[in-house]
Amino acid sequence: MKFAFTDEQDMFRDTVRDLFADLCPPEAVRASWDNEDGRVPGLWDALAEMGVLAVLAPEDAGGLGMDEVGLVRILEEAGYAGVPEPLMEHAAVAVPALAEAGSELIEAAIGGATRYSVALSGGGPNVLAAASVDALVAEDDGALVAVPADAFTVTGAESIDQSRRLARVELTGECADLGGADAALANDRAALGTAAQCIGVARRLLDATVEYVGERHQFGKPVGSYQAVKHHLANVRIGIEFSAPLVYRAAWSVAHPETHDPVTRGRDVSMAKSTASDAVDEACRAALQCHGAIGYTFEYDLQLWLKRGWALAATYGDARGHRDRVADALEI
Amino acid sequence: MDLELASRYIDFREECRSWLQANNPGQIASMDTPEGFEVHREWERVLFDGGWSVPGWPTACGGRDCDLIEWLIYEEEYWLSGVPGRVSANGVNLLAPTIFNFGTQEQQDYFLPKMASGEHIWAQGWSEPEAGSDLAAIKTKAIRDGDHYVLNGQKTWCSRGAFADWIFCIVRTDPEAERHAGLTYLLVPADAPGMERRPIGRLDGEPGFAELFFDNCRVSVDNVLGEEGQGWAVAMAAAGSERGLNLRSPGRFMAAVERLTALVRAMKEQDHDVDARLRDEVTDAWIKAQAYRWQTYQLAAGLMEGAEIGSEASLGKVFWSELDLELHATALRLLGDTGEVVDDNDWLDGYVFALSGPIYAGTNEIQRNIIAERVLGLPRR
Numbered sequence: 001m002k003f004a005f006t007d008e009q010d011m012f013r014d015t016v017r018d019l020f021a022d023l024c025p026p027e028a029v030r031a032s033w034d035n036e037d038g039r040v041p042g043l044w045d046a047l048a049e050m051g052v053l054a055v056l057a058p059e060d061a062g063g064l065g066m067d068e069v070g071l072v073r074i075l076e077e078a079g080y081a082g083v084p085e086p087l088m089e090h091a092a093v094a095v096p097a098l099a100e101a102g103s104e105l106i107e108a109a110i111g112g113a114t115r116y117s118v119a120l121s122g123g124g125p126n127v128l129a130a131a132s133v134d135a136l137v138a139e140d141d142g143a144l145v146a147v148p149a150d151a152f153t154v155t156g157a158e159s160i161d162q163s164r165r166l167a168r169v170e171l172t173g174e175c176a177d178l179g180g181a182d183a184a185l186a187n188d189r190a191a192l193g194t195a196a197q198c199i200g201v202a203r204r205l206l207d208a209t210v211e212y213v214g215e216r217h218q219f220g221k222p223v224g225s226y227q228a229v230k231h232h233l234a235n236v237r238i239g240i241e242f243s244a245p246l247v248y249r250a251a252w253s254v255a256h257p258e259t260h261d262p263v264t265r266g267r268d269v270s271m272a273k274s275t276a277s278d279a280v281d282e283a284c285r286a287a288l289q290c291h292g293a294i295g296y297t298f299e300y301d302l303q304l305w306l307k308r309g310w311a312l313a314a315t316y317g318d319a320r321g322h323r324d325r326v327a328d329a330l331e332i
Numbered sequence: 333m334d335l336e337l338a339s340r341y342i343d344f345r346e347e348c349r350s351w352l353q354a355n356n357p358g359q360i361a362s363m364d365t366p367e368g369f370e371v372h373r374e375w376e377r378v379l380f381d382g383g384w385s386v387p388g389w390p391t392a393c394g395g396r397d398c399d400l401i402e403w404l405i406y407e408e409e410y411w412l413s414g415v416p417g418r419v420s421a422n423g424v425n426l427l428a429p430t431i432f433n434f435g436t437q438e439q440q441d442y443f444l445p446k447m448a449s450g451e452h453i454w455a456q457g458w459s460e461p462e463a464g465s466d467l468a469a470i471k472t473k474a475i476r477d478g479d480h481y482v483l484n485g486q487k488t489w490c491s492r493g494a495f496a497d498w499i500f501c502i503v504r505t506d507p508e509a510e511r512h513a514g515l516t517y518l519l520v521p522a523d524a525p526g527m528e529r530r531p532i533g534r535l536d537g538e539p540g541f542a543e544l545f546f547d548n549c550r551v552s553v554d555n556v557l558g559e560e561g562q563g564w565a566v567a568m569a570a571a572g573s574e575r576g577l578n579l580r581s582p583g584r585f586m587a588a589v590e591r592l593t594a595l596v597r598a599m600k601e602q603d604h605d606v607d608a609r610l611r612d613e614v615t616d617a618w619i620k621a622q623a624y625r626w627q628t629y630q631l632a633a634g635l636m637e638g639a640e641i642g643s644e645a646s647l648g649k650v651f652w653s654e655l656d657l658e659l660h661a662t663a664l665r666l667l668g669d670t671g672e673v674v675d676d677n678d679w680l681d682g683y684v685f686a687l688s689g690p691i692y693a694g695t696n697e698i699q700r701n702i703i704a705e706r707v708l709g710l711p712r713r
Binding site for chain 1: 367606
């Protein structure tokens, strides 16, 4: 029993964090709101080169052969940076599904040449980046299939987070069967990956707000010196403190099917997503309240993370839905 | 990361579980009654004789040298087994770490074994009528007179203080010094001449705490813990333990939420409706207990590598005390209009006790200030 990350996992996380800080600063996230495809120029190729897309691919398929425990911390950083790419969908769901199906499509996926999103039952009707990706891993009648871009049509749906380019998709052409890949597992991976991003968004909102209330003065002193403001932010910190370990714990469950049957895995993932959704919801509300009117403007960057937080809290199951699944596992 | 228990831990859990099962005395009277206090002292002796009263301590002091993971497993099994609570908790959890850190060899040799066996039950004498959240406002004076201090003043909200054998106090040895300076950590025997104690009825009516009055009470200088005048620093070392995982380990809440889910299942079997909202509350409590558990295992991994818990302990204190309150409130909502009936109603007892959680060991308002200022770095003023 050792609930700690390895030095290797820490170092990889730090490297990716630096990459995001470099290539995906707030200006780049904001630019992705207005450009044609909602992307950050150069980021995807850099992620491919660093191996981030290949974290869950086995080494004999050219991947890094790491597991979900290593990946969730990367996704946490993606949430922190506000990365608009379908990184979670690609790296946490599509790549391992292709690997488990033994599909030769994996090579182009981990190299970044084929950029995937996913269309899963747990993700609702709208698919992230559907119009710009090269392919989907889709759930079709309970089974997973790989769908090239010419085999599905898209109908756009505008998200309040305009860096999340959503669309409804309809499968119209020939799909590659991914027999051997498990749709329930894919849904759990997506919920887990979303939970990790929620933690990152919550941390970003907290950091931004701590900085702001330290600088903003009213009545001759920083607003962050007032107890009412302090207590809002202490609550956000508590929410993060007690949800992040459940995300890591769920990553361990997903990564160890030999000791975690699907019910236990699903319970652990749902614990993670329900608490992470609650944590980011609370972070959004407190961050906006502590910023006051400036936080309510379109111009100020806080809104980028507020809207991401709202979206991710509800995507791949909201807190209440996931608690229902935990309740079922508890047989209450 | 490795979240599987090594076989030695699995064996340890089994050993712990079977001993507790075999030695469970069943329901005994409340520790906050005169007779219940003594029955609980006997239970401490049973634990001690079995080697289970202070498993985390060195064997030389009556423990079994458990590492932190073993201690957490022990706590999980302890609370799950349904054996009585620990009348020695204040001493074992709050004072002992301070004695290990600051006590002289003589103090360690004298006090620790007696604490482990239940011969000495300890109470905490920190708060005063004018020094609650603002602990540094302590006024009780202890003026040196030869090889004794002469104490004058008053302590209050002294948990277990009505029946305890010893009190660990913070007193002002330098009346000229202000606030955090001039304080001293002093161990006071309950039979010290010049000390009078008056039990205070707690919310449940039992004398769960006491006021202490010092009227020229004489205490030997040998009973100073740490240096004279260093009381604040010495005490704060224990405050970390008090708020952190020592005082309320996850096992306590993990056991409580298992009872809560069992209550729901039992109600459903008897065809009672459990509405969706209550089911959600129960699940939320269950998840939070697991969250506290895994957060603690994460902390433990750090501690075992030499990290220390500082102000972060306040995060846990707020979390577990509010979880405890919520889970008991949920249970009472499940019981509905029978919840107020006191006979055989552990949930009601637990609720009344849980109400004190956000107040004792530093109110949750103070904890949130600490989190904001020392963890997040917000300006103090």
